[in-house]
Amino acid sequence: MKILTxxxxxxFSAALMFGQLRFGQGNVRKDAAITAVTGESWLHHLNRxxxxxxxxxxxxxxxxxxxxxxxxxxxxxxxxxxxxxxxLRMETLNGSDLYRLNCRGCHGEYGLGAPPEIGSLIDPVRxxxxxxxxxxxxxxxxxxxxxxxxxxxxxxxxVLLKRLHEGGKDMPSFHHLREAEIRSLVAYLNxxxxxxxxxxxxxxxxxxxxxxxxxxxxxxxxxxxxAIGLNPTPRELLxxxxxxxxxxxxxxxxxxLMRKVTSGAPVIMGTPASVYRGRMPVFSYLSENEAADxxxxxxxxxxxxxxxxxxxxxxxxxxxxxxxxxxGEARVVPQTGPARxxxxxxxGDSVALPIGMGLFAAALLALGCWITLREFKKISVESxxxxxxxxxxxxxxxxxxxxxxxxxxxxxxSRVTESVGRKSSVMEERKIS
Amino acid sequence: xxxxxxxxGFLSMALSLTAHAGVISGKVTGVPGDSVVYIxxxxxxxxxxxxxxxxxxxxxxxxxxxxxxxxxxxxxEFLNNDGVAHNVFWPSVGGSKKLGHNLGTWPQNEKxxxxxxxxxxxxxxxxxxxxxxxxxxxxxxPYFALTNPSGEYRIENVPAGxxxxxxxxxxxKNHSMHVDVEGDAKADxxxxx
Numbered sequence: 198m199k200i201l202t203x204x205x206x207x208x209f210s211a212a213l214m215f216g217q218l219r220f221g222q223g224n225v226r227k228d229a230a231i232t233a234v235t236g237e238s239w240l241h242h243l244n245r246x247x248x249x250x251x252x253x254x255x256x257x258x259x260x261x262x263x264x265x266x267x268x269x270x271x272x273x274x275x276x277x278x279x280x281x282x283x284x285l286r287m288e289t290l291n292g293s294d295l296y297r298l299n300c301r302g303c304h305g306e307y308g309l310g311a312p313p314e315i316g317s318l319i320d321p322v323r324x325x326x327x328x329x330x331x332x333x334x335x336x337x338x339x340x341x342x343x344x345x346x347x348x349x350x351x352x353x354x355x356v357l358l359k360r361l362h363e364g365g366k367d368m369p370s371f372h373h374l375r376e377a378e379i380r381s382l383v384a385y386l387n388x389x390x391x392x393x394x395x396x397x398x399x400x401x402x403x404x405x406x407x408x409x410x411x412x413x414x415x416x417x418x419x420x421x422x423x424a425i426g427l428n429p430t431p432r433e434l435l436x437x438x439x440x441x442x443x444x445x446x447x448x449x450x451x452x453x454l455m456r457k458v459t460s461g462a463p464v465i466m467g468t469p470a471s472v473y474r475g476r477m478p479v480f481s482y483l484s485e486n487e488a489a490d491x492x493x494x495x496x497x498x499x500x501x502x503x504x505x506x507x508x509x510x511x512x513x514x515x516x517x518x519x520x521x522x523x524x525g526e527a528r529v530v531p532q533t534g535p536a537r538x539x540x541x542x543x544x545g546d547s548v549a550l551p552i553g554m555g556l557f558a559a560a561l562l563a564l565g566c567w568i569t570l571r572e573f574k575k576i577s578v579e580s581x582x583x584x585x586x587x588x589x590x591x592x593x594x595x596x597x598x599x600x601x602x603x604x605x606x607x608x609x610x611s612r613v614t615e616s617v618g619r620k621s622s623v624m625e626e627r628k629i630s
Numbered sequence: 631x632x633x634x635x636x637x638x639g640f641l642s643m644a645l646s647l648t649a650h651a652g653v654i655s656g657k658v659t660g661v662p663g664d665s666v667v668y669i670x671x672x673x674x675x676x677x678x679x680x681x682x683x684x685x686x687x688x689x690x691x692x693x694x695x696x697x698x699x700x701x702x703x704x705x706x707e708f709l710n711n712d713g714v715a716h717n718v719f720w721p722s723v724g725g726s727k728k729l730g731h732n733l734g735t736w737p738q739n740e741k742x743x744x745x746x747x748x749x750x751x752x753x754x755x756x757x758x759x760x761x762x763x764x765x766x767x768x769x770x771x772p773y774f775a776l777t778n779p780s781g782e783y784r785i786e787n788v789p790a791g792x793x794x795x796x797x798x799x800x801x802x803k804n805h806s807m808h809v810d811v812e813g814d815a816k817a818d819x820x821x822x823x
Contacts, residue, residue: 313690316714324717324758337755339721339730349717349757352735356715356758359737366713366738 231411232373233498234442239369239420247439247476251311253302253420255478258461287403292385295378295402297482298409299371302417306482308389314367321360322390324353329392357383373415377402409487410494417480418442418491424500435467443500451492458488652811655784658777658797660821666699666767667783667819668774670794670806671749677772679703683743686754686766688716693754693764697800702749702770708733709741717757718742723768724750732757751798767798788815797821 236242240250290298296308300318304310308318323329327350334341341349361379364370374382381402387395404412419442426441428448434440440448449457456462457477464475480488658665679701687694689711700706710716715737723729723746733742735758746752746768756762773793775783788811796806797819809817 316691320760321714321758323760330757333757333760334721337721337753338727339719339732339755340727341730341732345732349719349732349735352717353758356735356737360715368713 228405228407230375231405231407231494231498233501234411234414234419234424234495235501235503236424238423238439241423242369243367247421247437251303251314253417253478255302255480255482257479257481258474258476287405288409289401290381290404290409291401292381292383292388292399295382295412296385296389298412298487299374299382299416301482302420302480303368308386318386319390321353321357322386323392325350325357326387326390326392369416369420371416373411378404406486406490407494407497410490410492411498413483413487413491414442414494421477425502431466431470432468434464435473441500442495445492445495451489454492455485455488458491459483459485651787651789652813652815653784653786654773654788654795654809654811654815654817655782656817656819658781658783658799658819658821660819661799661802661823663800664697664779665777665781665783665797665799665819665821666697666769666774667777667785667795667797667817668699668767668769669771669785669788670796671770672793675771677701677770679705680772683707685709685741686764687711688718688756688762691759691762693756693762695764697765697767697776699767699769699774699776700746701772701774702768703745703747704768705743705745706766707741707743710736710738713738715758716762718754719757720752720754720766723748723752726750765800 239252240247243250245252300308303315304318308322310317327346330350330353331341331346334346358379360368361371361374361382363372377400381400384395384398384400388399421439423439423441425443428444429438429440445454453462458480460481461475461477461479463472464477465471466473466475654667654669656667658667683705684698684700685707686698687709691712691714694711698706708718715735717732717735719730719732721727721730726748729748729750731744733744736742746766749768749770752766752768754762754764754766773785773788775785777783790812792808792810794806795809795817796804798804799821802821802823805819805821807817807819809815
């Protein structure tokens, strides 16, 4: 039986491998709505140095320079089989996750920012709530009609959404966010800002791993890292050069990046090259899988110089996510509905899985036939032996006389159990059952 | 000859006006912060507002200046100097809630203007940033001044005469006193909460 189980497992994993390898071929399956990160870092855009900003900083640094390489405990299975398939598997994200991936790097866990450079987003969000604005106006002694209150709230809402889409002088644009993402994110912003009833309005969405990586890269990594450039020398690193995102695959592998992002890793800098703690903040609020998503995104959608590809994000957005909810009502988490329509698949990929499963089924069928035939043979041999046993003229098959006897006892719950120390033969098991 | 006579006439008038124009100065004590000292409405006299448009800016999430005295009839420009949008509203003018107004919400480097025709203090608020607060103090005459950090003020070019001089301070009821201006006049206020 063990052998049979092993054979089955082997066949099954072979079929899966076939499917996975087929998926991974040439990294052809891409999400059309995902675009490469482009252009200079946001700090370069602002002409602001790394040392004089709070943007993208978590105020946590990596381990001391004496830290040695530790094996990363969590390695996603996709890393063994090829990454593209996993990057297109969907993951459920809540608004709080979207906040974490998009906003937390600058605005912090509670949305308070780091004034005066980074403003709090709490008050601008509170200004979009009819209840809170009415309360505030009442406290200020301002008698506003419902229409005037609604007007004020709508002004604040459009300001907030405009800010999210277009950014500002100090805040980068988040035009790559899709409508469903914004809806989910804004629902969480309301909760974060203490808008009454907001917790009931939370919306979960489905995202591919590549999309998760894209969000992290564009909102957080790109604050400090240029999209493309030369891989800096240890000397340049010591002088303050921040490596471009395009140099990432040269500098680290996926496992190293996961560690670097989530718990920090030493950096080799200077001449002679020495190990330093490094300046990159530790993003302990990102999971290792999310850091792996960053790597997958950057390798599948390599950074480019021009900003043109980035513009397509908005155009592609209606296909890539669930259509806007016409009723305008947010769905309540936990989300139990069907997964959103995933990204478009190419023809060849849709064939690969059925072929793999077909092979597996055929192998199972062949195995079944073989076992059946074997059993028939055994039965016929045994019946011959039984008939021949009184007759000294016929010799018993050797196994018919030598195999150990099996004692069976029936316990109180009428379950048949095997006595300890005895091995059953296929034949006797069959008789009992 | 006639022209010379006229010139002498104008000169003497000017001299006599200058001689009669006085200065009111003094100090507001008892409470911290700026105060606005002004001459209250003078019966039978109106003063056209200056064509200048004073600016109340929003900068670093504050109204700047915190207190802006303007003459009645002035148009004030509200300029957003911040990278974020601001809203400006006032729940009342001179305590009259009927005069409350919402000026709207606008982004950086844009401005809105509003003409203040009715005297009184205008408490400014921003719906987006509750911590923001400022005041426009609309006064009925061109004779007003804002105190310096020491509480001192100086109102110049006040024609000779008797006036009711008032002081406005944030959160305190207006006080007034009679002042006779003949040359320089002194008027000190001691306020308490």
